[in-house]
Amino acid sequence: MANNPLQQYFRQPKIYISLPSQGVYSEPGTIEGDLTKIPVFGMTGMDEIMLRTADALLSGESTASVIKSCCPAIVNPWEISTLDIDLILASIRIATYGEDLQMIKTCENCGTENEYSVKLSRFIDHYLNCHYNNVIDLGHLKVTIRPLTYRQSQDFSFKNFSLQQRILQINDIKNEAERRKASDEIMKEITMLRNEVFATGIESVDTGTTVVDDRDFINEWISNSDQIIMKQINQHMEKNKLDWTIKPEITKCENCGHESFLSVELDQSNFFVNA
């Protein structure tokens, strides 16, 4: 095909980002080029349509395809670590609509609709200053943990979503014994899913003489450990999660002065379309 004379007018990168994880939790080949200078383009019309497709949003398909379109250096968005996803989404939002995010919140006290403007650069700064502490010292053992990939995280939330749907359906079962049986079954599945998420987050266990990274060995160790050990690991993982979460802003109602928290969810369709 002949060179398109319009090519020089195609969209250009608006900003360049580096990733909080520095790519260490992604398979080689997930990102191409300089990891400290990843170009970010604004969204195309097609990207915006993708983000309005409910089914694709639920599976993460939309988000993955928009990341691929706006950050072409990210060859496989599914393999990106969850530590990086929110920064990437915030930067795509900035590259498309600028750094102000307008949000409307109804005051819980007087019902007034207040409009707030959130600066997305604050998000970028926050994530770049986050530190993911990946080693847990249990004394006799050192456990190395890792964040989930976007694919793992989406798979788990989808499974969780399906279980929540089934919980809702239980109420329709008329027979009490059957209802209880169905409820017990789901509780068991929820526990199993939780354990699976937990095990996936453990990369390896160092005994001092050997480093175990075999999945089956790690799973077997988890099922045969004192609960206090698993609690310690879980607390550490929760602390990482908390450190990573953007602290909600305190906002004041224009009408009555009532103070409340304003939190922003990044991986949502309205995040992109409320320009």
Ligand SMILES: [Zn+2]
């Ligand atoms: Zn108010």
